[in-house]
Amino acid sequence: DANFIQNYYASSRLHHLSTFKIELQNYVIELRRQRGLTSESTGSARASGRRCIMYVDFDCFFVAVGLRSRPDLRGKPVAVSHCQNPSEASSSDIASCNYEARAAGVSNGMVVGRARQLCPNLIVIPYEFEQYREASRTLYQILVATTPQVQVGGMDEAILDVTNLINDQSADKGAQTKGVSRESVCAKMAESLRQQVWEATQCQVSVGISENILLAKLATRWAKPHGQYYLPIEDAPTRLAPLPVKHIPGIGETTARKLADAGITTIRDLRNQPLARLQDMLGPKAGLNIQRMALGQDDRPLVTSPPRHSVGTEIGWGVRFETPAQVDKFLRDLCQEVHTRMATASVRGKSVTLRLKRRQEGAGEARKHLGHGLCDNFSKSATLPQLTREADALYQTCSRLLGQLAVPPVDLRAVGIQVQKL
DNA sequence: ATCCTCCCCTAC
DNA sequence: TAAGGTAGGGGAGGAT
Ligand SMILES: Nc1ccn([C@H]2C[C@H](O)[C@@H](COP(=O)(O)OP(=O)(O)OP(=O)(O)O)O2)c(=O)n1
Ligand SMILES: [Mg+2]
Numbered sequence: 001d002a003n004f005i006q007n008y009y010a011s012s013r014l015h016h017l018s019t020f021k022i023e024l025q026n027y028v029i030e031l032r033r034q035r036g037l038t039s040e041s042t043g044s045a046r047a048s049g050r051r052c053i054m055y056v057d058f059d060c061f062f063v064a065v066g067l068r069s070r071p072d073l074r075g076k077p078v079a080v081s082h083c084q085n086p087s088e089a090s091s092s093d094i095a096s097c098n099y100e101a102r103a104a105g106v107s108n109g110m111v112v113g114r115a116r117q118l119c120p121n122l123i124v125i126p127y128e129f130e131q132y133r134e135a136s137r138t139l140y141q142i143l144v145a146t147t148p149q150v151q152v153g154g155m156d157e158a159i160l161d162v163t164n165l166i167n168d169q170s171a172d173k174g175a176q177t178k179g180v181s182r183e184s185v186c187a188k189m190a191e192s193l194r195q196q197v198w199e200a201t202q203c204q205v206s207v208g209i210s211e212n213i214l215l216a217k218l219a220t221r222w223a224k225p226h227g228q229y230y231l232p233i234e235d236a237p238t239r240l241a242p243l244p245v246k247h248i249p250g251i252g253e254t255t256a257r258k259l260a261d262a263g264i265t266t267i268r269d270l271r272n273q274p275l276a277r278l279q280d281m282l283g284p285k286a287g288l289n290i291q292r293m294a295l296g297q298d299d300r301p302l303v304t305s306p307p308r309h310s311v312g313t314e315i316g317w318g319v320r321f322e323t324p325a326q327v328d329k330f331l332r333d334l335c336q337e338v339h340t341r342m343a344t345a346s347v348r349g350k351s352v353t354l355r356l357k358r359r360q361e362g363a364g365e366a367r368k369h370l371g372h373g374l375c376d377n378f379s380k381s382a383t384l385p386q387l388t389r390e391a392d393a394l395y396q397t398c399s400r401l402l403g404q405l406a407v408p409p410v411d412l413r414a415v416g417i418q419v420q421k422l
Numbered sequence: 423a424t425c426c427t428c429c430c431c432t433a434c
Numbered sequence: 435t436a437a438g439g440t441a442g443g444g445g446a447g448g449a450t
Binding site: 018020 | 427429433
Binding site: 008009010014015016091286308311314315373414416418 | 436437438439441442444445446
């Protein structure tokens with residue numbers, strides 16, 4: 001099908017999630033430039049001691065945007081998904097659900113069929129990607145107008161370093177005790193941001209506030225929905241101790257299970273482990289990082305203009321081929337897509353990786369309609385003849401890699417390419 | 423030690 | 435029907 005890739009991307013939420021993030025990073029740089037703030041000192045460069053970090057995150061973002069034009073649905077359980085029928089067997093993903101739906105056990109990423117079992121009166125509304133894009137951009141306009149020290153966390157979340165702003169305002173107020181003053185000045189600033197975002201977007205954000213990125217992010221959990229929460233760093237040991245390890249950013253499903261197998265389930269457990277044991281399980285750097293986080297320690301500065309290290313594209317849905325010629329055509333189209341993105345970003349690369357998924361021996365049809373199902377992954381990289389972004393050069397090299405990986409077209413379930421060494 | 427390739431994992 | 439992408443951190447194991 002000639003326009004498969006374009007049509008697919010037009011409907012893929014995960015594609016939009018990823019590409020909006022890149023676009024927002026560039027947008028923030030542009031907003032800073034417009035305000036003549038490019039070379040502003042860092043948010044905490046002047047300060048030697050305590051930082052003040054704010055984590056700003058829209059509440060059930062896609063649903064909140066969708067409900068603006070559907071006020072009659074407020075108060076009812078609502079989810080955003082492609083699902084068009086009332087089936088309890090739908091394998092369509094829920095991108096976002098509101099708090100009414102969550103009360104029934106529904107969560108983001110769940111398939112609609114399962115969600116309907118938990119919440120039979122769940123209402124499904126469609127995606128509105130352009131509206132999400134607009135709301136995100138409005139959020140970032142407001143944030144950059146407050147401080148240039150903004151890190152893009154994603155389409156619906158951002159991190160601010162307001163240390164210098166807070167210190168200046170605390171100093172202006174003169175005599176007040178430092179600790180109390182800082183907290184109240186932070187709280188006022190967060191109130192103001194939430195109000196501005198609400199007025200400009202008719203969507204709510206929550207704000208977590210603390211002294212580093214980790215604690216500010218964890219604080220947003222207590223801030224939601226549509227609230228704010230200041231987590232004093234002194235309280236961190238007590239507040240973090242009982243939380244499941246999965247709350248630490250970087251610990252996902254797989255790592256949490258691995259830790260559970262070793263009897264480690266809470267952040268307290270993580271903190272009490274000998275460092276060497278965590279490092280044996282997770283590796284030297286990961287073990288150290290995770291134990292530091294368990295202690296509430298995080299000295300990472302904001303990254304306000306992250307350098308780009310790779311440009312890639314991958315499709316793992318609807319991939320069902322019969323002939324090598326079909327695979328070849330698909331690969332050509334992917335190379336063209338990457339070429340276009342590299343041109344937009346004004347980058348060229350010296351190395352390319354081909355990534356494939358191959359249907360596992362004996363795996364039946366995927367649980368998800370036209371999904372990749374159970375697969376084995378393969379990747380192979382090669383150096384490009386020169387620093388390039390030309391679609392044809394990418395294709396020549398990828399085509400060779402495809403031959404080397406030798407996956408029968410019928411067994412292919414995903415194809416992707418990624419260019420690096422930019 | 424440090425690099426390289428081929429992975430796995432994570433977050434939105 | 436359904437739209438399971440994307441970039442970065444980092445580990446294992448081998449080469450230098
Ligand atoms: N599995 C997921 C998770 C998220 N998203 C999209 C839809 C979300 O609205 C948006 C932001 O993700 P969040 O994790 O911030 O979730 P929400 O904003 O929906 O809820 P909240 O932040 O209130 O917990 O990303 C998605 O498509 N699929
Ligand atoms: Mg959110």
